[in-house]
Amino acid sequence: MKIVIASAPATVANVNAGFDILGFSLSGLADQVSVRTIPEKIVRIKKIIGGDDLPLEPDKNTAAVPLLEMIRGERLSHGFEIEIKKGIPLASGLGGSAASAVAAVVAANQLLKKKLDNQKLFYYALLGEAVASGGLHGDNIAPALYGGITACLKDSEGKFQVVPVSCPVKLYCTIFHPQFALETKKARGVLKENILLKDYIQQSMHLTGLLLGLQSGDYDLIKLHTRDVIITPQRKFLMPFYDHFLPDLEKTNSLGFGISGAGPSLFSLSKTKKDAHQIQELLLVLSKKYKIPGEVYVAQVGLARPTITFVKVKA
Amino acid sequence: MKIVIASAPATVANVNAGFDILGFSLSGLADQVSVRTIPEKIVRIKKIIGGDDLPLEPDKNTAAVPLLEMIRGERLSHGFEIEIKKGIPLASGLGGSAASAVAAVVAANQLLKKKLDNQKLFYYALLGEAVASGGLHGDNIAPALYGGITACLKDSEGKFQVVPVSCPVKLYCTIFHPQFALETKKARGVLKENILLKDYIQQSMHLTGLLLGLQSGDYDLIKLHTRDVIITPQRKFLMPFYDHFLPDLEKTNSLGFGISGAGPSLFSLSKTKKDAHQIQELLLVLSKKYKIPGEVYVAQVGLARPTITFVKVKA
Numbered sequence: 144m145k146i147v148i149a150s151a152p153a154t155v156a157n158v159n160a161g162f163d164i165l166g167f168s169l170s171g172l173a174d175q176v177s178v179r180t181i182p183e184k185i186v187r188i189k190k191i192i193g194g195d196d197l198p199l200e201p202d203k204n205t206a207a208v209p210l211l212e213m214i215r216g217e218r219l220s221h222g223f224e225i226e227i228k229k230g231i232p233l234a235s236g237l238g239g240s241a242a243s244a245v246a247a248v249v250a251a252n253q254l255l256k257k258k259l260d261n262q263k264l265f266y267y268a269l270l271g272e273a274v275a276s277g278g279l280h281g282d283n284i285a286p287a288l289y290g291g292i293t294a295c296l297k298d299s300e301g302k303f304q305v306v307p308v309s310c311p312v313k314l315y316c317t318i319f320h321p322q323f324a325l326e327t328k329k330a331r332g333v334l335k336e337n338i339l340l341k342d343y344i345q346q347s348m349h350l351t352g353l354l355l356g357l358q359s360g361d362y363d364l365i366k367l368h369t370r371d372v373i374i375t376p377q378r379k380f381l382m383p384f385y386d387h388f389l390p391d392l393e394k395t396n397s398l399g400f401g402i403s404g405a406g407p408s409l410f411s412l413s414k415t416k417k418d419a420h421q422i423q424e425l426l427l428v429l430s431k432k433y434k435i436p437g438e439v440y441v442a443q444v445g446l447a448r449p450t451i452t453f454v455k456v457k458a
Numbered sequence: 459m460k461i462v463i464a465s466a467p468a469t470v471a472n473v474n475a476g477f478d479i480l481g482f483s484l485s486g487l488a489d490q491v492s493v494r495t496i497p498e499k500i501v502r503i504k505k506i507i508g509g510d511d512l513p514l515e516p517d518k519n520t521a522a523v524p525l526l527e528m529i530r531g532e533r534l535s536h537g538f539e540i541e542i543k544k545g546i547p548l549a550s551g552l553g554g555s556a557a558s559a560v561a562a563v564v565a566a567n568q569l570l571k572k573k574l575d576n577q578k579l580f581y582y583a584l585l586g587e588a589v590a591s592g593g594l595h596g597d598n599i600a601p602a603l604y605g606g607i608t609a610c611l612k613d614s615e616g617k618f619q620v621v622p623v624s625c626p627v628k629l630y631c632t633i634f635h636p637q638f639a640l641e642t643k644k645a646r647g648v649l650k651e652n653i654l655l656k657d658y659i660q661q662s663m664h665l666t667g668l669l670l671g672l673q674s675g676d677y678d679l680i681k682l683h684t685r686d687v688i689i690t691p692q693r694k695f696l697m698p699f700y701d702h703f704l705p706d707l708e709k710t711n712s713l714g715f716g717i718s719g720a721g722p723s724l725f726s727l728s729k730t731k732k733d734a735h736q737i738q739e740l741l742l743v744l745s746k747k748y749k750i751p752g753e754v755y756v757a758q759v760g761l762a763r764p765t766i767t768f769v770k771v772k773a
Contacts (some may be wrong), residue, residue, distance in 0.1 A: 156631045163659050164666050238612050294670060296663040298682040306679065337652045343688065344478050346658070347665055348611040354669050355609060355621045362757065364621065367613040 146454040149250035150175040152447035153231045154238035155410045156282035159371035159401040160349035164294050166286040170447040176227040176246035180254050185222040186210045205240040206247040211272035234324035234342035236404035239282030244271030249449045267351035276327040288449030315419035319409040321437035330405035346373050369399020382407045384435040388429035395422050425448045461769040465490040466566035467762035468546045469553035471597035471719040475664035479609050481601040485762040490543040491561035495569050500537040501525045508544035520555040521562040524586035549639035549721035556598030559586030564764045591642040593692035605763030627675035629759035630734035634724040634741045636752035645720035661688050683715020697722045699750040
């Protein structure tokens with residue numbers, strides 16, 4: 144019997160003005176899904192390690208739903224048994240549900256007679272992510288599946304495109320993950336239906352500056368435009384530590400910081416590993432000072448990709 | 459006595475989702491400004507050729523205001539006499555006021571003891587453009603001054619950055635200029651103060667797709683995302699021909715089309731010169747069919763830059 148184990152990395156989505164679009168992968172934090180085929184055309188969740196609150200019903204689980212859809216969509220003659228090992232903290236804003244969905248499709252793909260391309264894997268993973276976020280948002284799925292920095296776009300017909308955002312320079316990311324959960328659905332629910340035209344224009348300038356800064360490796364441009372005048376101001380009340388941390392963060396060499404995904408984690412970009420570690424030290428100090436217990440990680444931006452391991456077991 | 463004659467090209471600004479940000483220069487259409495120094499610290503407009511409606515009062519003229527500001531800002535000990543030759547149709551949405559402002563500062567700069575850099579010239583030209591558009595909008599000024607495709611950004615402190623948008627492939631532009639004028643201030647006035655969050659997200663996806671498509675030379679991506687779900691829907695009633703032309707334009711090889719600047723001109727992007735000329739033929743047919751008299755041009759995107767000519771005259 145063959146078991147395939149795939150892991151998919153944590154991701155930072157939104158990246159301020161890149162709301163619902165931009166994302167990048169983070170090394171060091173990943174979800175892992177083991178998959179084997181079973182004769183029944185179902186998905187059976189054998190075990191979830193490190194995610195006691197996660198649903199064991201396949202049609203509510205972000206790793207199982209993509210495989211249910213795959214069985215149906217690809218007219219498979221078999222099903223899958225899966226085991227999920229959560230390495231990414233739940234409801235942390237670090238793309239845990241996307242990582243589980245991506246790991247599941249990447250592993251299952253290795254067990255198919257006719258391998259699917261990334262575009263199809265993206266689509267199935269997206270359907271899993273929807274269980275968690277309440278909509279088809281691919282900004283975590285895209286970097287978890289493709290690695291690097293990605294833009295997840297929808298055209299006027301609703302069709303998705305994942306486009307790599309090249310960056311010729313190294314970037315490092317410091318993550319502060321406060322020890323409280325925030326459901327994506329809740330963070331999405333607080334957003335008003337309307338925004339000001341003038342804010343849209345300023346936000347578009349920030350989005351343009353960030354994209355052009357990344358693509359040309361222009362640190363100054365990245366620093367000027369890793370900003371958000373629309374989403375963060377509406378959401379930060381859900382992360383009260385944000386405003387407390389702000390003044391000290393602004394004094395560092397950070398190239399820009401913000402809420403990771405829907406929060407509550409905070410990300411900060413740096414030019415060098417040294418800068419990223421200095422910000423890590425500061426965040427640990429602030430975490431104590433304001434009594435917001437949490438963990439702080441440093442990772443290189445976009446380096447992580449899904450990995451696959453094959454295990455042969457005697458049946 | 460030395461006279462400097464500078465010309466600056468017509469430009470297409472906005473480019474759909476790049477509202478207030480993106481622009482590119484057009485070859486074949488330009489405004490020309492001749493400048494000589496005069497002892498008085500004033501700007502005197504000697505003549506305006508091809509712009510009978512344009513104000514001769516220096517403080518209301520888009521070419522003269524930048525030089526008035528330059529005299530003050532650079533503490534010059536002299537003034538300028540200028541002659542303006544309009545090659546770009548007035549209130550056409552093709553960046554005529556920006557071109558006059560840019561031509562004026564580029565020419566005047568050649569008469570300064572200490573030459574100014576493009577950043578300073580941009581700033582002075584911007585103050586001239588404001589007379590016409592009612593605000594500090596640099597999306598026509600930037601490509602008229604720098605050439606190419608440009609992004610004109612403002613950071614959170616209101617400071618402008620002009621960033622080149624590189625494009626490794628050739629692009630051609632077909633312009634339909636209907637023979638009616640539309641003031642930028644009027645076209646700006648019709649925009650509502652609020653927009654929908656969902657439109658902002660879709661527009662950001664189009665902006666990202668267009669930028670990444672241009673920078674990677676991906677024609678498919680450009681075609682999918684040269685769209686505008688916020689500004690054009692609100693403004694097109696000012697250009698009633700737009701909806702009439704749309705169905706036929708959509709059947710062509712156009713990579714995307716839209717309103718040039720604040721209108722009324724229409725632009726369409728093409729992969730090849732041949733495609734651009736086919737669209738030109740179509741637009742001429744539509745112009746007759748719907749009784750919208752106008753002119754149609756074809757130009758290579760971003761090729762044009764300001765040019766300078768020196769003339770020595772016996773005093």
